[in-house]
Amino acid sequence: MAIGSIGLLHPGEMGAAVGGELVRAGHRVIWASRGRRPPSRTRAEAAGLVDVETIDALVQASDVIISLCPPHAALDVAKGVSPFRGIYLDANAISPATARQVADIVEHAGGEYVDGCVIGSPPTRDRATRLYLAGKGGPTVLDFFAGTSVQAAVVSSDPVAASALKMSYAAWSKGSAALLLAVRALAAAEGVLEPLLAAWQASELDLGPRSLQAGEWAAKKGWRWAGEMDEVAATFRSAGLPDGFHRAAAEMFARASGEAGVPADDTLPPLSTEGS
Amino acid sequence: MAIGSIGLLHPGEMGAAVGGELVRAGHRVIWASRGRRPPSRTRAEAAGLVDVETIDALVQASDVIISLCPPHAALDVAKGVSPFRGIYLDANAISPATARQVADIVEHAGGEYVDGCVIGSPPTRDRATRLYLAGKGGPTVLDFFAGTSVQAAVVSSDPVAASALKMSYAAWSKGSAALLLAVRALAAAEGVLEPLLAAWQASELDLGPRSLQAGEWAAKKGWRWAGEMDEVAATFRSAGLPDGFHRAAAEMFARASGEAGVPADDTLPPLSTEGS
Numbered sequence: 001m002a003i004g005s006i007g008l009l010h011p012g013e014m015g016a017a018v019g020g021e022l023v024r025a026g027h028r029v030i031w032a033s034r035g036r037r038p039p040s041r042t043r044a045e046a047a048g049l050v051d052v053e054t055i056d057a058l059v060q061a062s063d064v065i066i067s068l069c070p071p072h073a074a075l076d077v078a079k080g081v082s083p084f085r086g087i088y089l090d091a092n093a094i095s096p097a098t099a100r101q102v103a104d105i106v107e108h109a110g111g112e113y114v115d116g117c118v119i120g121s122p123p124t125r126d127r128a129t130r131l132y133l134a135g136k137g138g139p140t141v142l143d144f145f146a147g148t149s150v151q152a153a154v155v156s157s158d159p160v161a162a163s164a165l166k167m168s169y170a171a172w173s174k175g176s177a178a179l180l181l182a183v184r185a186l187a188a189a190e191g192v193l194e195p196l197l198a199a200w201q202a203s204e205l206d207l208g209p210r211s212l213q214a215g216e217w218a219a220k221k222g223w224r225w226a227g228e229m230d231e232v233a234a235t236f237r238s239a240g241l242p243d244g245f246h247r248a249a250a251e252m253f254a255r256a257s258g259e260a261g262v263p264a265d266d267t268l269p270p271l272s273t274e275g276s
Numbered sequence: 277m278a279i280g281s282i283g284l285l286h287p288g289e290m291g292a293a294v295g296g297e298l299v300r301a302g303h304r305v306i307w308a309s310r311g312r313r314p315p316s317r318t319r320a321e322a323a324g325l326v327d328v329e330t331i332d333a334l335v336q337a338s339d340v341i342i343s344l345c346p347p348h349a350a351l352d353v354a355k356g357v358s359p360f361r362g363i364y365l366d367a368n369a370i371s372p373a374t375a376r377q378v379a380d381i382v383e384h385a386g387g388e389y390v391d392g393c394v395i396g397s398p399p400t401r402d403r404a405t406r407l408y409l410a411g412k413g414g415p416t417v418l419d420f421f422a423g424t425s426v427q428a429a430v431v432s433s434d435p436v437a438a439s440a441l442k443m444s445y446a447a448w449s450k451g452s453a454a455l456l457l458a459v460r461a462l463a464a465a466e467g468v469l470e471p472l473l474a475a476w477q478a479s480e481l482d483l484g485p486r487s488l489q490a491g492e493w494a495a496k497k498g499w500r501w502a503g504e505m506d507e508v509a510a511t512f513r514s515a516g517l518p519d520g521f522h523r524a525a526a527e528m529f530a531r532a533s534g535e536a537g538v539p540a541d542d543t544l545p546p547l548s549t550e551g552s
Contacts (some may be wrong), residue, residue: 096466119475130478132471155471164466169475171459172483176452178489179521182512189515190372190440195408195431199445201393202406207448236458239465244524245455251518 005030006144007062009055009077011044014117015068017122018091018129020047021148032058059084064144067092067102068118072227078102083109089141091116091162093228093236094172099163114141115159117166123149133169134161167235174225175232177214178249181256184211215256222257225249281306282420283338284351285331287320291344293398293405294367296323300401308334320350335360340420343368343378344394348503354378359385365417367392367407367438369446369504371511375439390417391435393442399425410437443511447522450501451508453490454525457532460487492533498533502526 005028008019019029031049033041044051052058059065064087067077074092081088088106090099090113103113114137120129131152133141138154145152155161187196200207218225229250233243281304284295297303307325309317320327328334335341340363343353350368357364364382366375366389379389391415396405407428409417414430421428431437463472476483494501505526509519 016454064495115450118321119479130475132475155468158467161466161468161471164463165471167466168459168463168466168468168472171462174454175455175459179451179455180448182517182521183444183451185517186447186515187440187444189517190437190444190511191434192431192437192441192444195437195441196444199406199408203395235466239462241458241461241465242524242527244520244527245458248518248520248524251520 003042003144004028004063005050005061005082007031007058007065008049009040009058009065009081010069011037011040011049012068012070013043014118014122015066015126016040016043016047016049018066018068018118018131018150019044019049021123021150022144023048024125025144025146025148027144030058030061039252055080061192062086064089064141070224070227071231074098075101077106080104080106083111085110087112087114087137087140089114089116089133089137091118093117093166093231094163095167095231095238096160096164097234097238098231099160103159113159114138115145115162116141117162117169119166119169132162132165133240134163135159138162167232170228171236173264174228174253175245175249177217178225178229178252179245180207180208180211180214181226182248182250184215185252218253218256222253222255226253226257229253278280279420280304280339281326281333281337283341284325285334285341285357285432286312286345287316287323287325288346289319290394290398291342292316292319292323292325293392293400294342294344294407294426295320295325297399297426298420299324301420301422303420306334306337321534331356338362340365340417340531341532346500346503347374347507350374351381354381358382359387361386363388363390363413363417365390365392365409367394368414369393369442369507370439371443371507371514372436372439372440373510373514374507377435379435388413389435390414390437392417393438393440394447395445401425408441410439410441411435429479440511446504447508447512450529451521451525452506453493454485454501454528455521456483456490457494457528458524460480460491461528492534494529498529498531502529502533505529 008031022029029049030052031044032055033051060080066089071093074094088111090102106113115134123129128149128151131150132154132155142152187193197208230245233246237243284307300306305325306328307320308331309327335357342365347369350370364387366378382389391410399405404425404427408431409428410431418428463469473484505522509522513519
C-alpha cells in the first residue's frame with residue numbers, strides 16, 4: 001500500500017532491527033537523533049534509517065509512527081509526539097491499561113491507535129520475529145511487513161488484545177526466569193545449592209543450566225525487564241489475580257541489573273523523568 | 277540395625293507408602309487409628325502397618341517416629357507426641373525455621389531430631405522416591421531404608437538442610453506450576469487464551485498441556501500445597517529474598533482447591549485447630 005514515511009521511536013536493538021526490515025521492504029523509515037546517544041546512530045545507520053533530527057520533524061513527515069521502547073517509557077513517547085494524526089503503532093510490553101492510556105493520547109489528537117507486541121529476539125534476515133497486532137488498524141499495519149522477517153499477525157479486533165497477549169506471554173517467559181533466579185539465590189543463601197542442583201539432575205530437570213542462563217539475561221536486561229514485570233503485575237491486579245509473582249520478579253530483575261550496573265547504551269533514555 | 281518399632285504419623289498417601297517400604301524391609305511399623313478416617317485404615321492395612329490405636333501407645337512402643345503430614349500440621353504432630361525420647365524424623369515440607377521449632381520440641385523432651393524431606397511421588401515397588409536426610413542422625417535413619425524403594429541420602433550435617441533443600445526444590449516445582457496456572461487464568465480473563473496457546477506453540481513451548489496438568493494437580497492437591505507455599509514464602513523472607521512468588525502461589529492453590537472442594541479423605545485432619 002502507498003504510505004509515505006514511517007517514523008521509528010527509537011532505534012534500540014529491537015527498534016533498529018524492525019526498522020531495518022521495513023527499509024528492506026521498500027519503506028522510507030525515519031528517526032530523530034537529537035538527544036540520543038552514539039549507539040542509536042550506529043544502529044540506525046546500519047539499518048538504513050533516515051535521520052530527521054527532531055521529534056517535531058519526524059511527526060511532520062510521518063504517516064505512521066511505531067513506538068518500540070522500554071515499557072516504562074511508552075507513555076512519554078506517545079505524549080512526546082502528540083498531536084499526531086496518522087497511524088500510531090505501540091508495540092511495547094505494556095499492560096492493557098497502559099495501552100488504553102496511550103490509545104487515549106493518540107485518539108484525542110485525531111490519530112489512529114494500533115496495538116501491537118513483539119515476541120522473539122530482534123529480527124535478522126535469517127531469524128524471524130513475531131509481531132502481533134490488534135484493533136481495527138491491525139490489517140493495515142500487517143501489510144507493511146509483507147516479505148520481511150517480521151511475521152505479523154492480527155490477534156483480534158479488541159483494541160488492546162496484543163498488549164494483553166504480550167503480558168500473558170511475558171508473565172511466564174520472564175516471570176519463570178525470575179522465579180528460577182530467586183530459587184537459586186535461596187538455595188545459595190541456605191547453603192543447599194549443590195544438593196539442589198543434584199536433586200534437579202536426579203529429576204532429569206535442566207534447571208541448573210537454565211538458572212545460570214536466567215542470571216546472564218537478568219544481568220544484561222534486568223533494568224528493562226523490571227519495568228515489564230511491573231506492567232505484568234498491574235495486569236494481574238486489574239484482572240483480580242495475585243500480582244505477587246511479578247512484583248517479586250521485578251524486584252529480582254532490579255537487583256540483578258543493579259548488581260550488573262546500568263546499561264552502557266541508550267536503548268532508551270527517558271524523554272522526561274515522568275513515568276520512568 | 278536393631279530397632280524396635282517405627283511409629284508412623286500418619287498413613288496419608290505418602291506416609292502409608294513409605295511405611296509399607298519399611299515393612300517390606302522387615303521393620304515393625306505402627307500407627308494410631310484413633311480419630312483417623314476410614315481411608316487411613318485402608319491404606320495402613322494395605323501397607324502392613326500395625327494399629328496401636330492411640331498416640332500415647334505409639335509413643336510408648338516406638339524407638340523411632342516418622343512425621344509425614346501436610347506442612348501446616350507438622351508442629352502439632354510434634355507437640356502431640358511430646359515427650360518422646362527416641363529418634364524423631366520430620367520429613368515434611370516445612371521451612372528451616374519451622375524445622376527448628378520442631379527440633380526444639382523434640383530435643384527439649386530428650387529426643388533426637390532428624391531433618392528430612394521427600395522428593396517424588398509415593399514409592400511403589402517399581403517407582404523410587406527420594407528421601408533426603410540432614411543432621412547428625414541422618415546416617416542412622418538412612419540405614420532403615422536399605423533395600424527399599426525409598427532412596428535415602430544424607431544432604432549434610434546441618435540440622436535443617438533437608439528442609440532447606442525441600443523448600444528450594446518446591447519453590448520451583450510447585451511455584452512454577454502455580455505461575456503457569458495464574459498465567460492461564462490471566463489470559464482467559466483478558467480474552468487472549470487462544471492466541472496465547474498459539475504463541476506458545478509457535479515458540480515450541482509445551483506450556484499448553486503443562487498448564488492444564490497444573491490445573492488438575494492444583495484441584496486435587498491445592499489444599500495441601502497452599503500451606504507448603506506459605507512455608508516456602510517464609511523461607512524466602514527469612515533469607516532476605518522476595519516472598520511474593522510463593523504468597524501468590526499459595527493464593528492460586530487455595531483458590532484452585534476451594535473451587536474443587538475439600539478433599540474427601542483424611543490425609544491429615546488437624547490434631548488441633550492451632551497451626552492449621
